[in-house]
Amino acid sequence: MSNNPGFWGWLNERLPVSNFLKASVTEYYAPKNFNFWYFFGSLALLVLVLQIISGIFLLVHYYSDANQAFDSVQGIMFDVKWGWLVRYIHTTGASLFFVVIYLHISRGYLYGSYRKPRELLWIFGWIIYIILMAEAYFGYVLPFGNMSYWGGEVITAIIGAIPWVGDWLVSIVRGGPGLGGATLTRFMAWHVAFIPLLLIGVIVFHLVALHQVGSNNPDGIEISKNLDANGRPVDGIPFHPYYTVKDIFGVGVFLTLFAVIVLFAPTFWGLIMEYNNYLPANPLQTPADVTPAWYLSPYYAVLRAIPGKGFGIVMLGASIMLPFFLPWLDRCPAKSVRYRPVYFGMLILLAISVVVLGWIGLQPANPALLPPARIALGVYFGFFILLPVISRFEPIRPVPDRVRM
Ligand code: HEM
Structure with missing residues (x-):
């Protein structure tokens, strides 16, 4: 028999609702500094x-x-x-x-x-x-x-x-x-x-x-695994x-x-x-x-920027799949952009290239837009090609005391 009467007790004996809520919300510990x-x-x-x-x-x-x-x-x-x-x-x-x-x-x-x-x-x-x-x-x-x-x-x-x-x-x-x-x-x-x-x-x-x-x-920076007196x-x-x-x-x-x-x-x-x-x-x-919906338009611009249908499709596939490999392309000991000024600059260029490609993908086909589309595509691919090298040698800002408590 249950020591925990009522519907809640009855339910928990049959389904681990309480344990699930504890593990996923009330006792799931997250870093303090989410923004x-x-x-x-x-x-x-x-x-x-x-x-x-x-x-x-x-x-x-x-x-x-x-x-x-x-x-x-x-x-x-x-x-x-x-x-x-x-x-x-x-x-x-x-x-x-x-x-x-x-x-x-x-x-x-x-x-x-x-x-x-x-x-x-x-x-x-x-x-x-x-x-x-x-x-x-x-x-x-x-x-x-x-x-x-x-x-x-x-x-x-x-x-x-x-x-x-x-x-x-x-x-x-x-x-x-x-x-x-x-x-x-x-x-x-x-x-x-x-x-x-x-x-x-x-x-x-x-x-x-x-x-x-x-x-x-x-x-x-990973939060400390150390526990306080209450085991948190x-x-x-x-x-x-x-x-x-x-x-x-x-x-x-x-x-x-x-x-x-x-x-x-x-x-x-x-x-x-x-x-x-x-x-x-x-x-x-x-x-x-x-033209496609705005959220797919950068990829459409890639397709139109490359001469030859077959090669265009290969580049389209590559542009979709490159970020998949990011965990292994980035080799910097620091993770966050807060401590990586060079990476910050690279991210801005990457964002600009995606926005430019997206805008071009929404325009009617126009040969005058080919050069900017190709430059943007070069910047996009450049990010992923250069990252393994730059991330090895880029300068890292010191971590402030606020973080190292
Ligand atoms: C329907 C789509 C998705 C749902 C419902 C979803 C849901 C979530 C939730 C609830 C979190 C925890 C809260 C948060 O950190 O904001 C999370 C974290 C995360 N998600 Fe997603 N996600 C989706 C798509 C994606 C995609 C497309 C990516 C990237 C390729 C992604 C990468 C991540 C990463 C890396 C984290 C951990 C972030 C951190 O701890 O800083 N998610 N996701």
């Missing part, structure tokens, strides 16, 4: 939940038939009660997901969170990012507007450049020679079931790995209540911003929803400029 960059992991979880809930509501009224998909989405916008709100939450959520993820990744670069012992945590994160791009792409095609159609056409055609099996693969992905109902049904299956399941699975590994090694912090780590504070309160503040600010965009600027001047997608898919009319 605003540490909001974005929990915000990513929040957006994931919002996307799943709004997606399920959209699915109720969506038809994956080539002749009905576009009209069903218009029906959601104009006929279904609150349908416009659910759709705008989903489209805004998709873009803000990437804003949050790019900030979350930037924090990793800034504080060297990818370094030992967090290599696997980083790798799971990078796999999540790749899965997320696929998820966004398949979702983008579903409303079957003219941009969905041509975006779907251009990106699936890229697969055709793979030697020998390319054409066969394209027809597998499209479900036929061109984009149509068979494409929509398989894209829906991937967008709604396969990829979200995969995503959730890898996120679980991401979080388990995080709890195994503990969080890094803005100084990039001397440098750590329990995640709950200290960081749950902080995270709730972040959630409040984020949801306010989210609501402002959804209610006042849902298309965000064509960045969140493109004008051409308010027209139905038309295989006979290519939009004047087929």
Whole structure:
């Protein structure tokens, strides 16, 4: 019989709820010095939940038939009660997901969170990012507007450049020679079931790995494992209540911003929803400029900057995969940018190169933009090629007493 009466005691005898909460929040010790960059992991979880809930509501009224998909989405916008709100939450959520993820990744670069012992945590994160791009792409095609159609056409055609099996693969992905109902049904299956399941699975590994090694912090110096008289780590504070309160503040600010965009600027001047997608898919009319969503545009710029489709695809793959190897490319004894002035300069150049590529990727094809695109691409690759050498010899600022207590 239980010594611990009541529902809580009954439950805990059957399910380790208390132990789980202790291990993951009330007795999970985190460094004291988290700053605003540490909001974005929990915000990513929040957006994931919002996307799943709004997606399920959209699915109720969506038809994956080539002749009905576009009209069903218009029906959601104009006929279904609150349908416009659910759709705008989903489209805004998709873009803000990437804003949050790019900030979350930037924090990793800034504080060297990818370094030992967090290599696997980083790798799971990078796999999540790749899965997320696929998820966004398949979702983008579903409303079957003219941009969905041509975006779907251009990106699936890229697969055709793979030697020998390319054409066969394209027809597998499209479900036929061109984009149509068979494409929509398989894209829906991937967008709604396969990829979200995969995503959730890898996120679980991401979080388990995080709890195994503990969080890094803005100084990039591991917190002491020494315990105080009460058996608590001397440098750590329990995640709950200290960081749950902080995270709730972040959630409040984020949801306010989210609501402002959804209610006042849902298309965000064509960045969140493109004008051409308010027209139905038309295989006979290519939009004047087929450009991807902003969060994929740097990669599109890479593809256009390289002459030759095959080589372009190799460089595209390399630009996506290079950060995967960061834990082994960076060899500096210090992790955080706070103590690495040269690395700080390199990070700024890297950020500028990504923004320039992203902007160019959103412009109509224009030969005048080739030189800046190639320079930006050179800077991007230069970062990863030079890092192993520079990080060995770069100067390191002394750690202040504040940190070495
Ligand atoms: C749906 C996507 C993701 C979710 C839900 C997620 C969730 C989280 C959470 C809750 C944390 C702990 C809180 C925090 O440190 O902010 C975290 C930490 C971390 N994440 Fe993610 N993450 C995602 C994607 C990524 C990606 C794409 C990367 C990078 C490639 C990444 C790399 C990291 C790293 C390195 C840490 C530890 C940071 C540190 O301790 O300084 N995550 N993640």
